[in-house]
Amino acid sequence: MHHANHYYGHSHVLARYCGLADADPPRLRGYLQHGWNIGDGLAPDHEFVPGVPSFLWSERTRRRAWSLGRRQLYVTGAPFAYLLAMQPVSADEKREGTIWYPFHGWEGQHVEGDHAALMAEIRATEPGPVTVCLYWQEYPKLRRRYERAGFRVICHGYRGGWWKDLDPGFLYRQLGELRRHARVASNRLCSAVFYGALAGCEPAVYGDPMHLRNETSAFGGQQRILREWAGLHGAHVDPSLARAIAVDELGADRLLSPPELRRLLGWPMPRSVNDAELTGVLTR
Amino acid sequence: MIQLIGGEMPHWSDLSGGHGPAPLDAALAGPLVAGVPGRTLVAGPHDPALLPAGATVLVRGVADAEALDGPDRTVLCGSLEKLAAEPAFDTVIALDGLGRLCTPEAPDLGWEETLGLLLAVLKPGGRLLLGVPNEFGLDRLLALPPSPADTDWVTPDGPVTPVDLHPRLAGAGFPVVREYAAYPGALLGAEVLTDPGLRGFLGAALTAAAPSGPRLADPDRLVTGALRHGLAAQLAPGWILLAGDLPAGPAAVLPTGAVRRDGGVWFRADGTPIPAGRTLEDLVLTACGRRALPAVRELLTAWQDGPAAGVPAGQVVVDAAGACHGLAAPSVPVSALRSLAVRLIGGGYADLWPSPADEAELTALLAGMTGRELDPHAVPDGPRPGAGSLRELRVERDRLERELADARARHEFYERTIASRDAELKRVRQVNALLSATVPGKAANTVVDGLKAGRRAVRAVVRRTRD
Numbered sequence: 225m226h227h228a229n230h231y232y233g234h235s236h237v238l239a240r241y242c243g244l245a246d247a248d249p250p251r252l253r254g255y256l257q258h259g260w261n262i263g264d265g266l267a268p269d270h271e272f273v274p275g276v277p278s279f280l281w282s283e284r285t286r287r288r289a290w291s292l293g294r295r296q297l298y299v300t301g302a303p304f305a306y307l308l309a310m311q312p313v314s315a316d317e318k319r320e321g322t323i324w325y326p327f328h329g330w331e332g333q334h335v336e337g338d339h340a341a342l343m344a345e346i347r348a349t350e351p352g353p354v355t356v357c358l359y360w361q362e363y364p365k366l367r368r369r370y371e372r373a374g375f376r377v378i379c380h381g382y383r384g385g386w387w388k389d390l391d392p393g394f395l396y397r398q399l400g401e402l403r404r405h406a407r408v409a410s411n412r413l414c415s416a417v418f419y420g421a422l423a424g425c426e427p428a429v430y431g432d433p434m435h436l437r438n439e440t441s442a443f444g445g446q447q448r449i450l451r452e453w454a455g456l457h458g459a460h461v462d463p464s465l466a467r468a469i470a471v472d473e474l475g476a477d478r479l480l481s482p483p484e485l486r487r488l489l490g491w492p493m494p495r496s497v498n499d500a501e502l503t504g505v506l507t508r
Numbered sequence: 509m510i511q512l513i514g515g516e517m518p519h520w521s522d523l524s525g526g527h528g529p530a531p532l533d534a535a536l537a538g539p540l541v542a543g544v545p546g547r548t549l550v551a552g553p554h555d556p557a558l559l560p561a562g563a564t565v566l567v568r569g570v571a572d573a574e575a576l577d578g579p580d581r582t583v584l585c586g587s588l589e590k591l592a593a594e595p596a597f598d599t600v601i602a603l604d605g606l607g608r609l610c611t612p613e614a615p616d617l618g619w620e621e622t623l624g625l626l627l628a629v630l631k632p633g634g635r636l637l638l639g640v641p642n643e644f645g646l647d648r649l650l651a652l653p654p655s656p657a658d659t660d661w662v663t664p665d666g667p668v669t670p671v672d673l674h675p676r677l678a679g680a681g682f683p684v685v686r687e688y689a690a691y692p693g694a695l696l697g698a699e700v701l702t703d704p705g706l707r708g709f710l711g712a713a714l715t716a717a718a719p720s721g722p723r724l725a726d727p728d729r730l731v732t733g734a735l736r737h738g739l740a741a742q743l744a745p746g747w748i749l750l751a752g753d754l755p756a757g758p759a760a761v762l763p764t765g766a767v768r769r770d771g772g773v774w775f776r777a778d779g780t781p782i783p784a785g786r787t788l789e790d791l792v793l794t795a796c797g798r799r800a801l802p803a804v805r806e807l808l809t810a811w812q813d814g815p816a817a818g819v820p821a822g823q824v825v826v827d828a829a830g831a832c833h834g835l836a837a838p839s840v841p842v843s844a845l846r847s848l849a850v851r852l853i854g855g856g857y858a859d860l861w862p863s864p865a866d867e868a869e870l871t872a873l874l875a876g877m878t879g880r881e882l883d884p885h886a887v888p889d890g891p892r893p894g895a896g897s898l899r900e901l902r903v904e905r906d907r908l909e910r911e912l913a914d915a916r917a918r919h920e921f922y923e924r925t926i927a928s929r930d931a932e933l934k935r936v937r938q939v940n941a942l943l944s945a946t947v948p949g950k951a952a953n954t955v956v957d958g959l960k961a962g963r964r965a966v967r968a969v970v971r972r973t974r975d
Contacts, residue, residue: 254862273921275914277862286799296862299801478802484876488862493881 234303236392243494253490264289301475321353322407328359337434421470515587515613520569522553534558546598587611605639635752645745682752689744693717705784708825725899783833789821796857
């Protein structure tokens with residue numbers, strides 16, 4: 225229905241959860257929220273076709289989208305939360321240091337800000353080793369600068385778009401990295417911070433939030449985020465509060481069962497269904 | 509023995525169902541009538557199974573008189589006002605009310621005059637069992653505009669409510685000792701109506717017994733709402749009053765018998781306890797109203813995981829511990845889920861699920877919400893939602909209209925998408941053609957052609973070797 229459904233390998237994760245081949249997920253009958261936001265859950269330039277449902281991460285986003293006139297809203301939870309549920313924590317997991325996500329622009333956007341000052345603030349704040357994760361757009365431009373400052377620099381991969389450069393491994397890499405670190409931080413509250421909090425990192429949001437060239441704040445922007453999610457801002461925040469908020473924002477406490485998700489997304493039943501799932505209702 | 513007292517209707521029957529509703533079912537009325545003492549008059553149409561031995565019966569249609577005639581009863585046929593010549597009775601049973609006691613031969617009488625005639629044949633210190641129709645009952649609120657019927661040579665001059673009747677009967681020496689809200693399927697006293705724990709059970713009983721037929725809206729929601737808001741007595745289709753020198757009667761009567769309370773728990777006539785709580789359907793609809801799908805998911809899962817999975821949601825009471833108690837015989841779970849899907853669509857909640865949310869699709873999704881796999885094509889057909897009910901028809905029409913508009917919008921989107929994909933395909937083919945014409949492209953083609961030729965040669969050799 226929309227190319228954004230396949231960003232970050234989201235549809236791939238859901239296909240796997242639904243028991244389907246995850247190399248090439250089927251078309252998804254609706255719009256899948258692909259990032260945390262403070263609007264209706266979908267991108268500001270998203271074109272809505274009437275009657276096409278939106279699959280959102282949280283009840284809060286659903287309520288907000290409803291108030292904005294959106295209908296056919298269904299809370300599924302974030303694909304990352306499904307991945308987390310499917311990828312058990314390994315026994316020998318060791319966490320060390322911080323994974324830091326500098327605010328980035330998306331395709332066609334440009335971030336303006338002082339990276340040198342940010343690097344200094346990170347150094348002054350983080351006690352252990354720091355891994356800086358850059359978006360693929362900024363990776364070639366900024367990689368050397370951060371490496372020279374002594375950071376380990378990584379990139380989770382391409383987001384993909386218009387059915388090109390799809391990267392089913394994106395979320396897996398991100399989860400793997402998050403589980404290697406004790407802390408997750410960014411200069412803006414974003415999906416990655418929530419992912420990290422859900423994956424067991426202690427989150428932090430601090431430093432110059434920078435800005436996008438021609439940035440618009442349709443839903444109150446950075447100031448509103450600061451007001452509404454004040455408890456998540458600062459170099460050290462209450463981890464249990466952060467986790468509770470992450471659970472809410474990612475809908476991690478209301479993941480759907482594979483049968484429900486398949487019906488919603490318009491996906492077929494897998495060829496082999498675990499018998500435990502079958503019941504008296506099945507009259508297939 | 510039939511006695512024509514005057515004013516009788518030669519070609520008429522109130523018991524045939526052709527002239528007004530059937531009389532109160534003997535199963536409901538029986539516990540009230542059991543053991544009434546002395547000389548008894550049963551006035552108006554009553555279920556023949558109800559008539560006490562030795563009773564005197566008054567009916568206005570000759571056909572009814574002939575049908576009821578028997579060795580141990582006296583059948584009087586005619587109009588109420590001709591009854592004055594009869595000796596007074598110890599008990600008068602008029603559960604059908606005052607509306608079918610007089611005939612076209614009688615002058616038009618008001619309800620007070622008719623009641624006066626009835627009381628006149630009752631001995632002082634006697635007892636009266638009187639039915640009273642409710643002009644503002646929910647059956648009338650939901651009725652379509654009626655056509656004049658043969659019974660309507662004069663229309664009743666109501667409204668008559670218990671509020672009017674209590675002082676009138678007390679003044680005549682017959683104080684009211686019990687008032688029942690009379691629904692099809694239950695007679696409910698004040699004690700049961702004021703017990704919040706019984707709302708689910710009573711709702712299930714009343715909705716199961718609600719008559720079908722054309723009407724303005726499905727009555728189930730109104731019944732459930734009336735019970736919740738304490739209006740079930742005021743909105744009952746009628747009332748039954750027990751007046752005079754008699755015991756108060758059971759707290760409520762169901763087709764299975766009288767209910768009783770013991771130690772804070774209500775019991776059916778057969779001694780089984782009545783579960784306290786709301787119906788599953790009520791809870792699901794309320795959760796839908798709050799858009800609380802996680803709560804819906806929880807309710808559905810508890811229902812489908814238990815022995816009540818095949819019982820329709822309106823016949824399942826959920827107790828305080830969340831356990832589901834089925835009140836009806838179970839069918840197959842998929843039918844119960846489908847019935848609930850029909851109720852959700854009729855209730856206007858279809859848009860909580862992605863369209864098209866028709867009965868089969870929604871049934872499959874509800875099954876999915878309980879973690880079960882169900883193909884919409886495997887959902888059995890059932891009655892159309894809201895058949896005969898204008899509100900539900902309107903809801904259905906609106907839903908279909910919306911789905912059609914959505915489908916058109918999607919169609920346009922698909923057209924646009926196909927056009928852009930076609931353009932892309934054309935462009936890719938052009939690029940392909942251009943690349944094929946270049947030196948590396950030609951070289952690649954030569955390699956591919958060579959490989960193909962090689963494969964053909966190998967196949968030919970293999971074929972020859974086989975032959």
